[in-house]
Amino acid sequence: MSATKERRPAVDGWFTAADGTARLLGTRCTSCGTPYFPRNELACRNPRCAGPKDGSELAEYAFSPRGRVWSYADARYKPPPPYVSPDPFVPYTVAAVELDEERLVVLGQVVPGVGVADLEVGMAVELTEGVLYADDEAEYTVWMWRPVG
Amino acid sequence: MNRDIAVLGAGMHPWGKWGRNFVEYGLAAARAALADAGLSWPDVQYVAGADTIRNGYPGFIAGATFAQALGWSGARVSSSYAACASGAQAIGNARAQILAGLCDVALVVGADAAPKGFFKPVGGDRPDDPDWLRFRLLGATNPIYFALYARRRMAIHGATLDDFAAVKVKNARHGLANPNARYRKKVTAEDVAASAVVADPLRLLDICATSDGGAALVLSSVEFARAHGVADPVRISGLSTATPTFPKTVLDLPDFATDSAMTVPPPDLAFRPAIAAAAYEEAGIGPEDLSLAEVYDLSTALELDWYEDIGLCEEGGAEALLRSGATALGGRVPVNPSGGLASFGEAIPAQAIAQVCELTWQLRGRAEGRQVEGARAGIAVNQGLFGHGSAVVTVR
Ligand SMILES: [Zn+2]
Numbered sequence: 054m055s056a057t058k059e060r061r062p063a064v065d066g067w068f069t070a071a072d073g074t075a076r077l078l079g080t081r082c083t084s085c086g087t088p089y090f091p092r093n094e095l096a097c098r099n100p101r102c103a104g105p106k107d108g109s110e111l112a113e114y115a116f117s118p119r120g121r122v123w124s125y126a127d128a129r130y131k132p133p134p135p136y137v138s139p140d141p142f143v144p145y146t147v148a149a150v151e152l153d154e155e156r157l158v159v160l161g162q163v164v165p166g167v168g169v170a171d172l173e174v175g176m177a178v179e180l181t182e183g184v185l186y187a188d189d190e191a192e193y194t195v196w197m198w199r200p201v202g
Numbered sequence: 203m204n205r206d207i208a209v210l211g212a213g214m215h216p217w218g219k220w221g222r223n224f225v226e227y228g229l230a231a232a233r234a235a236l237a238d239a240g241l242s243w244p245d246v247q248y249v250a251g252a253d254t255i256r257n258g259y260p261g262f263i264a265g266a267t268f269a270q271a272l273g274w275s276g277a278r279v280s281s282s283y284a285a286c287a288s289g290a291q292a293i294g295n296a297r298a299q300i301l302a303g304l305c306d307v308a309l310v311v312g313a314d315a316a317p318k319g320f321f322k323p324v325g326g327d328r329p330d331d332p333d334w335l336r337f338r339l340l341g342a343t344n345p346i347y348f349a350l351y352a353r354r355r356m357a358i359h360g361a362t363l364d365d366f367a368a369v370k371v372k373n374a375r376h377g378l379a380n381p382n383a384r385y386r387k388k389v390t391a392e393d394v395a396a397s398a399v400v401a402d403p404l405r406l407l408d409i410c411a412t413s414d415g416g417a418a419l420v421l422s423s424v425e426f427a428r429a430h431g432v433a434d435p436v437r438i439s440g441l442s443t444a445t446p447t448f449p450k451t452v453l454d455l456p457d458f459a460t461d462s463a464m465t466v467p468p469p470d471l472a473f474r475p476a477i478a479a480a481a482y483e484e485a486g487i488g489p490e491d492l493s494l495a496e497v498y499d500l501s502t503a504l505e506l507d508w509y510e511d512i513g514l515c516e517e518g519g520a521e522a523l524l525r526s527g528a529t530a531l532g533g534r535v536p537v538n539p540s541g542g543l544a545s546f547g548e549a550i551p552a553q554a555i556a557q558v559c560e561l562t563w564q565l566r567g568r569a570e571g572r573q574v575e576g577a578r579a580g581i582a583v584n585q586g587l588f589g590h591g592s593a594v595v596t597v598r
Contacts, residue, residue, distance in 0.1 A: 086465040126349030126401045133322035135338040149350050149453055157462040158453050169402045174357035195339050
């Protein structure tokens with residue numbers, strides 16, 4: 054069963070759960086301090102940043118895993134591909150979360166079993182890793198939000 | 203320096219789900235606009251097409267596609283894509299040509315044949331494309347984003363499901379008499395409440411459909427209009443397609459995340475208010491001068507956001523404004539007298555042009571069955587993916 058399946062990230066380099074704590078991975082400007090998710094490797098996008106803006110100013114950065122719910126919604130109907138949906142479709146919940154430290158709002162699915170009735174704007178949540186979809190070979194994982202505590 | 207241009211003609215192909223080629227809709231709209239202007243196609247020196255990305259190569263070069271369909275005439279051409287603001291960008295191109303004195307008469311055309319159901323990314327595996335990835339990694343359809351904004355409004359400003367339903371009921375009533383609207387049917391609050399939840403808190407009747415349709419404008423210099431016998435034309439006096447200012451702290455389609463406000467404070471004006479402010483500034487008028495507004499009601503809840511973004515009320519005041527009746531026909535400043543997207547559904551490249559068609563008819567006093575009494579000034583606004591948006595101010 055699924056326990057024997059390999060787990061693979063559904064996307065490379067966007068998050069890690071390696072040390073037991075899930076974190077979003079991005080980049081941060083070493084000149085002005087602006088963090089970016091998804092990762093920005095081209096050039097710092099702060100127009101007033103005095104960095105070289107050739108990408109050399111952007112360093113690997115792991116985001117803080119906590120934030121507050123900015124808003125939330127759910128999907129009651131199967132979305133079109135490239136979403137990989139189980140058959141039959143299973144509704145899912147999405148939250149937009151403002152990270153306490155980096156002050157940006159990041160979207161993510163909410164862990165299965167937590168629905169819109171369980172969420173509130175302003176609620177504290179933390180990042181975790183969850184299974185987005187599976188095939189015969191592997192389970193593919195993505196970052197997800199879950200209520201703290 | 204006066205930078206007004208004249209709207210000489212407006213024309214549309216009715217919105218619907220006709221199942222025909224988009225060129226046919228654009229052609230019909232162009233012919234209607236030319237007839238309305240009292241001009242013929244060879245009089246047009248510049249044609250600006252608004253592109254559709256879901257109809258193959260002819261859609262990517264819409265200006266030339268329509269020029270060929272009308273019969274090659276040697277007119278100069280442009281084609282633009284700016285998501286939902288494509289039509290406004292085409293109007294902007296034509297305006298620039300006219301104001302630069304490079305042409306007197308321009309034709310702007312946009313048309314679309316839309317797929318059924320959710321908008322989905324264009325085909326193929328594109329793991330570098332955020333529009334592909336948001337579906338793949340999040341299942342973040344357009345209604346999910348609309349629902350996030352709606353829920354946020356409920357939590358922060360006290361909007362209710364009844365308010366959202368009231369927007370739909372109002373716009374459906376406005377659209378009843380509009381011959382170009384796709385849905386011309388009375389909708390009650392009970393109808394909205396009985397429709398299926400698509401993305402909580404939004405129901406099917408809160409979310410705009412995707413439609414086929416076409417819209418066109420004949421634009422000219424004010425001098426040409428006067429020489430052509432139109433002494434007091436409807437004029438476009440402001441048009442903005444402003445991009446956001448860093449850091450953009452409001453989540454937009456198809457973003458995974460906003461910019462960070464950690465190192466640079468957010469701008470005084472958020473993206474949508476900034477789009478409108480730039481057009482007001484060009485036009486030299488403000489929201490207090492408006493007779494009406496056409497706003498992009500992709501969802502019922504978004505219409506409320508727009509009230510604040512275009513300055514009809516303070517932030518947090520939209521629910522009270524709606525409940526007062528001010529934004530219904532007969533009120534102080536009717537919003538979406540055309541029926542809005544609620545009555546039309548979205549035909550992306552045609553929509554911003556259709557909004558200006560409605561402003562034109564309203565300012566001429568010819569919006570039969572939905573006329574805003576004594577209309578003198580109007581604004582049309584929209585927002586699309588990837589930092590696109592537009593505002594067009596028309597006056598008479
Ligand atoms: Zn920087």
